Amino acid sequence: MTMIEVRGLRKTFGDVVAVDDISLSVEEGEILGVLGPNGAGKTTTVESIAGLVRPDTGTVRVAGLDPLTRRRELTRVLGVQLQEAALQDKITVAEALDLYAAFYERPADGRELAEGLGLGSKLDTRFAKLSGGQKQRLSIALALIGRPRVALLDELTTGLDPQSRRNVWELVERVRADGTTIVLVTHFMEEAERLCDRLALIAGGRVVAIDTPAGLISSTEAPTVMSFRPDGPVDLARLTAIDGVADAREQGAGIELRATDGAVIEVLDRLRADGVRFTQLRVVESSLDDAYVRLVGATREESEEVSA
Amino acid sequence: MSTTTSSAGPARAVLAAEARLFLREPATLFWILGFPTLLLVVLGAIPSFRETGPDGTRVIDFYVPITIMLAAITAGVQSVPAVVSTYRERGVLRRIATTPARPGQLLSAQYAIHAAAVVVAGVIVTAVGRVVYDVPLPEAPLPYLLVLGLVVAASLATGGAIASLASTAKVAAAIGTAAFFVLMFTSGVWLPVPAMPDVMADIVRLTPLGAAALGLEAAQLGDWPAWRDLVVVVLWTGGLGAVAVRFFRWDS
Structure with missing residues (x-):
C-alpha cells in the first residue's frame, strides 16, 4: 500500500x-x-x-x-x-x-x-x-x-x-x-x-x-574504485583510454582510478602488458558518498550550463 | 508522569500546561498581580487622596477600578503579545500545528489564562482597597463587572492585534510598550478621567479605556454606565479583535 x-x-x-x-x-x-x-x-x-x-x-x-x-x-x-x-x-x-x-x-x-x-x-x-x-x-x-x-x-x-x-x-x-x-x-x-x-x-x-x-x-558510471602502488612510472593517459575507466589520478605514491567492474580486468591486463609491477592492489565498491557527489554534481553542472 | 491520559482532550492539556508555564514567570506575575495592588497602596498613603471631596467621594475610591484596569492593560498589551509573538517566532505554534492539538487552542489558552490573572488581580485590589482604605464596593456591581469584562476583552483584543501586526517579538514588545503608556493614560492612571480638563476628557472618552473608566465610575456610584461609553468599548474591542484575527500569522 x-x-x-x-x-x-x-x-x-x-x-x-x-x-x-x-x-x-x-x-x-x-x-x-x-x-x-x-x-x-x-x-x-x-x-x-x-x-x-x-x-x-x-x-x-x-x-x-x-x-x-x-x-x-x-x-x-x-x-x-x-x-x-x-x-x-x-x-x-x-x-x-x-x-x-x-x-x-x-x-x-x-x-x-x-x-x-x-x-x-x-x-x-x-x-x-x-x-x-x-x-x-x-x-x-x-x-x-x-x-x-x-x-x-x-x-x-x-x-x-x-x-x-x-x-x-x-x-x-x-x-x-x-x-x-x-x-x-x-x-x-x-x-x-x-x-x-x-x-x-x-x-x-x-x-x-x-x-x-x-x-x-551501482547506477553511477564507475561504481568500482581501484587503487595500487606501481614500482615505476605509469602513463595515466593509457589507463584512462580504456573503455570503462572514468578517471585515473595519482594519489600519494599510488594510483587511484574509478572504473566499471569489467574495466578493472582490462586495467590489470594493460599494466601487465606494459610490464608495470605493483603492490597494494585494492578493488572496492564506490561509496554512496561518491554516488551522491556524482549524481548531485551532474545536475549542478547541467543547471549551470542552462543558466549560462 | 502519566503518559496514558487520553481522556483529557488536547485543549485541556494545552490549557493546563500553559497555566503551569504562566506561573513560572515571576516578572509577569508581579506586574499583573502585584504591581496594581502596590500602586493602590502607595497612592492611598497620600493623605489628600483619602480626603472626602464635596461630592462625597475620595480620589482613592476611583483608583480601585483604575488599578484593576492597569492589571488588564499589563496582561493584554505587555504579556500577551510577547508570549504569542515569541511562540510564533520560535516555531512553537508550527510544532503544535503538526499534532491533533490546534495552534488556536494555544492562543485561546493564553487569552483565558491572562483573563483569569486579571480577575485574580481584581479580587486582590478590591480586597486591599476595602480592607486597607475602606473603599466601598461598587454600588451597582453587575454593571461594574460588565464593564470590567469589557475592559479585559478590549485589552486582550489590543494585545492580539499587536501580536498579529508585529513581525517579530521585538517589534511586538516595542508596540506593546507604546500602547501600554497610551492605555494607562486614557484609563486615568496618572489623572482619573473625571478629573481631566473637558477637551481632554472628551477625547479620552472616545478611547476604549477612557470610556470604560467613566463606566466604572458610574457603576461605582450606583448608576448604569452611559450607553455611548459601553458602545465605544464594544466597538474598539470588536475592531481590534477583527484586526487580530484578520492579520494573524501562524508562521514567522
Missing part, C-alpha cells in the same frame, strides 16, 4: 523556486531517505507532506488524506520532527512528553522513549536548559510519542554525537519494525545506508535519482 504520494509538487517563495517538480511515493513500512544539498527543497517537500506548506501546484496524499483539507485526521496518524521548532522555554522534558502524549489516543510511553534516547536523567530539565542535541532528541521523542503510522523526520541526527546517533538509529529501527512509514531527511551517508530502504536524491527542487542505496551506487 502506498502511504505517501507526492505528484508534481511545486512551491515558490517569491522569486525563489524552493521545489520545482517533485514526485515520489513511499510504501507502507518503508523508510525513504531524502538527501540533497542545502536549499535543494528537502524541507519544503517534507513540510508539504506535513501540510505546513501549501504547494503552488501538485498533489500530496498521506495515508490517502490531503494534508491541507483533512489536516485533523492526518495529524492523528502523523508524527513530525521539524528542523527548526522550539518548545516553550520553561516546559520540562517530562511535561512536554505528557502534553504531547495527551494529544493522541494511544500514545507511547514517554518515559521509555526518553530513556531510549538518553534523556532519562533530563526529565525535570526545562527546554531552554537542554543542549542542542538534547532538544533534538526530545523533538524526535515528541514526533514518535503518538505511535504515528507515518513519521517525517527532518535532519534526524544533525548535531548529535556518535553515541546519540546510534541510539536514534536503533529507535528508528524499532519504530519501523512496528510498521511505521518514515521519511527522513539526512546529510549522513552512513545513516542513509543503514536505515533507508530507498533514497531520493533531490537537487535544484527536483528528484535527481530515487533508488535503493545499492542501486544508487
Whole structure:
C-alpha cells in the first residue's frame, strides 16, 4: 500500500523556486531517505507532506488524506520532527512528553522513549536548559510519542554525537519494525545506508535519482574504485583510454582510478602488458558518498550550463 | 508522569500546561498581580487622596477600578503579545500545528489564562482597597463587572492585534510598550478621567479605556454606565479583535 504520494509538487517563495517538480511515493513500512544539498527543497517537500506548506501546484496524499483539507485526521496518524521548532522555554522534558502524549489516543510511553534516547536523567530539565542535541532528541521523542503510522523526520541526527546517533538509529529501527512509514531527511551517508530502504536524491527542487542505496551506487558510471602502488612510472593517459575507466589520478605514491567492474580486468591486463609491477592492489565498491557527489554534481553542472 | 491520559482532550492539556508555564514567570506575575495592588497602596498613603471631596467621594475610591484596569492593560498589551509573538517566532505554534492539538487552542489558552490573572488581580485590589482604605464596593456591581469584562476583552483584543501586526517579538514588545503608556493614560492612571480638563476628557472618552473608566465610575456610584461609553468599548474591542484575527500569522 502506498502511504505517501507526492505528484508534481511545486512551491515558490517569491522569486525563489524552493521545489520545482517533485514526485515520489513511499510504501507502507518503508523508510525513504531524502538527501540533497542545502536549499535543494528537502524541507519544503517534507513540510508539504506535513501540510505546513501549501504547494503552488501538485498533489500530496498521506495515508490517502490531503494534508491541507483533512489536516485533523492526518495529524492523528502523523508524527513530525521539524528542523527548526522550539518548545516553550520553561516546559520540562517530562511535561512536554505528557502534553504531547495527551494529544493522541494511544500514545507511547514517554518515559521509555526518553530513556531510549538518553534523556532519562533530563526529565525535570526545562527546554531552554537542554543542549542542542538534547532538544533534538526530545523533538524526535515528541514526533514518535503518538505511535504515528507515518513519521517525517527532518535532519534526524544533525548535531548529535556518535553515541546519540546510534541510539536514534536503533529507535528508528524499532519504530519501523512496528510498521511505521518514515521519511527522513539526512546529510549522513552512513545513516542513509543503514536505515533507508530507498533514497531520493533531490537537487535544484527536483528528484535527481530515487533508488535503493545499492542501486544508487551501482547506477553511477564507475561504481568500482581501484587503487595500487606501481614500482615505476605509469602513463595515466593509457589507463584512462580504456573503455570503462572514468578517471585515473595519482594519489600519494599510488594510483587511484574509478572504473566499471569489467574495466578493472582490462586495467590489470594493460599494466601487465606494459610490464608495470605493483603492490597494494585494492578493488572496492564506490561509496554512496561518491554516488551522491556524482549524481548531485551532474545536475549542478547541467543547471549551470542552462543558466549560462 | 502519566503518559496514558487520553481522556483529557488536547485543549485541556494545552490549557493546563500553559497555566503551569504562566506561573513560572515571576516578572509577569508581579506586574499583573502585584504591581496594581502596590500602586493602590502607595497612592492611598497620600493623605489628600483619602480626603472626602464635596461630592462625597475620595480620589482613592476611583483608583480601585483604575488599578484593576492597569492589571488588564499589563496582561493584554505587555504579556500577551510577547508570549504569542515569541511562540510564533520560535516555531512553537508550527510544532503544535503538526499534532491533533490546534495552534488556536494555544492562543485561546493564553487569552483565558491572562483573563483569569486579571480577575485574580481584581479580587486582590478590591480586597486591599476595602480592607486597607475602606473603599466601598461598587454600588451597582453587575454593571461594574460588565464593564470590567469589557475592559479585559478590549485589552486582550489590543494585545492580539499587536501580536498579529508585529513581525517579530521585538517589534511586538516595542508596540506593546507604546500602547501600554497610551492605555494607562486614557484609563486615568496618572489623572482619573473625571478629573481631566473637558477637551481632554472628551477625547479620552472616545478611547476604549477612557470610556470604560467613566463606566466604572458610574457603576461605582450606583448608576448604569452611559450607553455611548459601553458602545465605544464594544466597538474598539470588536475592531481590534477583527484586526487580530484578520492579520494573524501562524508562521514567522
